[in-house]
Amino acid sequence: MSERTPVNLRLGTTRFVTDSQSHIDPSALRAGSPAARAVIAVCPAGVYREVGDRVLADAAACLECGACLAVAPDLGWHYPRGGTGVTFRQG
Amino acid sequence: MTEPDFDVAVVGAGPAGSMAAMRLAQRNLSVVLVERGERPGEKNLSGGVLYPAPLADALPDFPRDPTPEAPWERRVVRHVTSSVRPDSVTSLDYEDAALLTTTGSAGSTAALPNAVTVLRARLDPWLAERAQEAGAFLMPGMRVDSLVTEPGPDGAPRVTGIRADGQDLRARVVVAADGVNSFLARGAGLRPDPAPRDLAVGVKAVLAMPAGRLEDRFGLEPGQGAAHALVGDVTAGVAGGAFLYTNRESLSFGVVLRLDALTRSGRSAHEVFEHALTHPRLRRWLAGAEVIEYGSHLVSESGHTGVGQVAFDGLVVAGDAAGLTINSGLVLRGMDLAITSGLLAGDAVAEAIEAGDASATGLHRYAAALQASTAGADMRTYARTPALFHRPGPYGPWGEAAERVLRGSFRLDGAPRRPLRHLAVQAVRRSGVGLRTWVGDAAALWRSV
Numbered sequence: 381m382s383e384r385t386p387v388n389l390r391l392g393t394t395r396f397v398t399d400s401q402s403h404i405d406p407s408a409l410r411a412g413s414p415a416a417r418a419v420i421a422v423c424p425a426g427v428y429r430e431v432g433d434r435v436l437a438d439a440a441a442c443l444e445c446g447a448c449l450a451v452a453p454d455l456g457w458h459y460p461r462g463g464t465g466v467t468f469r470q471g
Numbered sequence: 472m473t474e475p476d477f478d479v480a481v482v483g484a485g486p487a488g489s490m491a492a493m494r495l496a497q498r499n500l501s502v503v504l505v506e507r508g509e510r511p512g513e514k515n516l517s518g519g520v521l522y523p524a525p526l527a528d529a530l531p532d533f534p535r536d537p538t539p540e541a542p543w544e545r546r547v548v549r550h551v552t553s554s555v556r557p558d559s560v561t562s563l564d565y566e567d568a569a570l571l572t573t574t575g576s577a578g579s580t581a582a583l584p585n586a587v588t589v590l591r592a593r594l595d596p597w598l599a600e601r602a603q604e605a606g607a608f609l610m611p612g613m614r615v616d617s618l619v620t621e622p623g624p625d626g627a628p629r630v631t632g633i634r635a636d637g638q639d640l641r642a643r644v645v646v647a648a649d650g651v652n653s654f655l656a657r658g659a660g661l662r663p664d665p666a667p668r669d670l671a672v673g674v675k676a677v678l679a680m681p682a683g684r685l686e687d688r689f690g691l692e693p694g695q696g697a698a699h700a701l702v703g704d705v706t707a708g709v710a711g712g713a714f715l716y717t718n719r720e721s722l723s724f725g726v727v728l729r730l731d732a733l734t735r736s737g738r739s740a741h742e743v744f745e746h747a748l749t750h751p752r753l754r755r756w757l758a759g760a761e762v763i764e765y766g767s768h769l770v771s772e773s774g775h776t777g778v779g780q781v782a783f784d785g786l787v788v789a790g791d792a793a794g795l796t797i798n799s800g801l802v803l804r805g806m807d808l809a810i811t812s813g814l815l816a817g818d819a820v821a822e823a824i825e826a827g828d829a830s831a832t833g834l835h836r837y838a839a840a841l842q843a844s845t846a847g848a849d850m851r852t853y854a855r856t857p858a859l860f861h862r863p864g865p866y867g868p869w870g871e872a873a874e875r876v877l878r879g880s881f882r883l884d885g886a887p888r889r890p891l892r893h894l895a896v897q898a899v900r901r902s903g904v905g906l907r908t909w910v911g912d913a914a915a916l917w918r919s920v
Contacts, residue, residue, distance in 0.1 A: 471592040
């Protein structure tokens, strides 16, 4: 994924406090599966990508909407720890 | 049972949670308001139109004017609903001086705007301050992991507190105002997970714009605001729509995309957002405006059928966590319903505790009060609109037919004119969807609005 995609540029305007523990565990998803395609489609932050037969998650860019979990119940996903994660200054 | 740490633990300092905590503290109960952001509002995002009547009823000092301290942006005096096609826009443009004020029910609401635009980083801290002033104890920066439950007399779990950072905090009653994902009630198996077709992802940007330019572009007097709802090619035909609201010195622009339709579309949420943001028909409003924040939030689309049970043994559910949203086709509501449900939950929980019965039976008074409220009545009135929005008509065929009829009326190309009724029949025939679908759309529209 290039650093200069529109979504990455826009995410640059949003403030994040990165949790040292990832709050996303995509290890139950297989690349190319309907669930993997669904999480990639619905994530507005482009957090998910396929590498080989695995799905990887860039948890630091997560906007915490939960759309991925709604389309892939096997995904390991919860909110990042209190005080970390996305920090909306406008909302 | 050991003595509880608090009478009530409220989870989530959004509109529902803060209003519940305020009412409970006003009844001299000990209340902790737990929020996972370092400051209320940090985790919250909405399109941005609030209908403030229930809030102003509860808080007579709710600012009527957009002073620097006021937790809102602009009075909405213009509502525009548009069908966007690649080359055309067909709109219902409603502007009314009567929208400058609403009478409300308390009589003290003179000059209260009917609707205001809001940014949650300003609204939510203001609401949480009202809860703190009343005596609620705000505990920010804390993620609640789960409910603490014990088996009740009938085997069903009875909620006795919350668990955060490995610590248990005991309360007589928990108010779950933990938002659309509502991990607490779902984690305890008390409420079902919604289906993807009952959820939409909202993707939003805030774009900076000087007030004068904004007022010129949207045709507004100083301080007044507009709310645009857009459907059709703006989401590349994906079920859902787009919104464009005016703040003091910024625009809130976003798309709302139903998860099932988005997954089927072969597009990603950020591609559809990009398509909308750069749509040629929207350039007149958005050109040159710089994105200052990008975010997203889930939206419940199930309406009344998604509400279900809201009172359990030791637990009530309010706001987005209870699925309280309305999309009437013209009016999108959520925050006012959250405020009403939070106020009602606060009153009902206080009465249940005073009566010494925090069981589902004792807390049922909340469900009854919610049903009896204007919010409950409105949820029932619009119970059938989600069925209309499950049909494909609103996202393509209707706008295409409108474009054919209007183009055939306005575009004098030298050929003889055809009467409007012929244009309408031709538009339906050429629409690519069968007559049965049109009849079904008409029936669903009639039933739902």
